[in-house]
Amino acid sequence: MPPPAQTQADASKPVVLLADPIIPEFELELSARYTLLPLADVDADTAASALALLTVQLPAVTAELMGALPKLELVLTSSVGVDHVDLAACRRRGIGVTNAGDAFSADAADYAVGLVIASLRRVAAADAYVRRGSWPAGGDYPLASKVSGKRVGIVGLGNIGSRIARRLAAFGCVVSYNSRSPKPSVPYEFVPTVRDLASGSDVLVLCCALTEETKHVVNREVMEALGKDGVLVNVGRGGLVDEPELVRCLREGVIGGAGLDVFESEPDVPPELFSMDNVVLSAHRAVATPESIRDVIELVAGNLDAFFAGKPLLSPVQL
Numbered sequence: 001m002p003p004p005a006q007t008q009a010d011a012s013k014p015v016v017l018l019a020d021p022i023i024p025e026f027e028l029e030l031s032a033r034y035t036l037l038p039l040a041d042v043d044a045d046t047a048a049s050a051l052a053l054l055t056v057q058l059p060a061v062t063a064e065l066m067g068a069l070p071k072l073e074l075v076l077t078s079s080v081g082v083d084h085v086d087l088a089a090c091r092r093r094g095i096g097v098t099n100a101g102d103a104f105s106a107d108a109a110d111y112a113v114g115l116v117i118a119s120l121r122r123v124a125a126a127d128a129y130v131r132r133g134s135w136p137a138g139g140d141y142p143l144a145s146k147v148s149g150k151r152v153g154i155v156g157l158g159n160i161g162s163r164i165a166r167r168l169a170a171f172g173c174v175v176s177y178n179s180r181s182p183k184p185s186v187p188y189e190f191v192p193t194v195r196d197l198a199s200g201s202d203v204l205v206l207c208c209a210l211t212e213e214t215k216h217v218v219n220r221e222v223m224e225a226l227g228k229d230g231v232l233v234n235v236g237r238g239g240l241v242d243e244p245e246l247v248r249c250l251r252e253g254v255i256g257g258a259g260l261d262v263f264e265s266e267p268d269v270p271p272e273l274f275s276m277d278n279v280v281l282s283a284h285r286a287v288a289t290p291e292s293i294r295d296v297i298e299l300v301a302g303n304l305d306a307f308f309a310g311k312p313l314l315s316p317v318q319l
Helices: 024-030 044-049 062-068 087-093 105-121 122-132 134-138 158-168 192-197 219-227 243-252 271-275 290-308
Strands: 013-017 035-038 052-055 074-077 096-098 151-155 174-178 203-206 231-234 258-261 279-281
Touching: 013 044, 024 290, 052 290, 062 087, 074 219, 074 231, 087 096, 096 290, 105 122, 105 158, 105 231, 105 258, 105 279, 105 290, 151 158, 151 192, 158 174, 174 192, 174 219, 192 219, 219 231, 219 243, 243 258, 243 271, 271 279
Parallel strands: 013 035, 013 052, 052 074, 074 096, 151 174, 151 203, 203 231, 231 258, 258 279
Antiparallel strands: none
16 A cells, blocks of 8 residues: 655645545556645745645535635646536636546446446346346336437537547447537537427437536426436536435336436435436446546546646646
């Protein structure tokens, strides 16, 4: 195991403050070049002079927190989404922000497709049926819906959404999308509203950023448009969906099923979902593989190296 993060600055190495506990993989990569100090433990002088702040999980990086760091110039995140960072405060102060770029994109897209397949074909429920010994007594498990040829609507055609689209197009799925604006270079139909996208889809996949505009973008109206045979898959953020309405719509048969990797108040999951065999649940693991974690650690290290060398950042967030 690596040593714990330091609590005093080493004058020979630039200081990077840690907004949350560092994981061993980051410690191994960064500690040789940087002095890593937990924000909660630093003295006033160190806080007053620190230039960089790293978040590994999803702690809230608020205007108040950054206000205690008067010389802060860079917030580095190890996630794609940056809804935990007060971007308006960063913009006002000229603080740069970096994210994971496309380090997680391939794994998230693979996982989203897995949830589409698992939800339509009821893979998890069929597995449970066999494991509890129901096959010999109850006979064959009921047939589930075909994947190939389905109409798939994707909310957010960025790095992850584009990869999901290409993967599902290979299944013969008809892909359309909703995004902030049309993307002329893609071969998929742009649909201006999420409701209309849902209305023309058998599967609705969420992989957009969580913002004030997209919070609860999937509400009851959207789920009613998706319909009783429709499936909702979410690998974006839990807050994209009105979770109590999702539970009601699943219970009432307004939609046919769901594949959920993210939830609004993680790690808490609505307990009503546990008994629903038309729902596939996952613990926010779409992006995480050993390979993708390695990639994002290298990206964070590259952003730090570029920042302290006065070079352009590798994965800046547009503010």
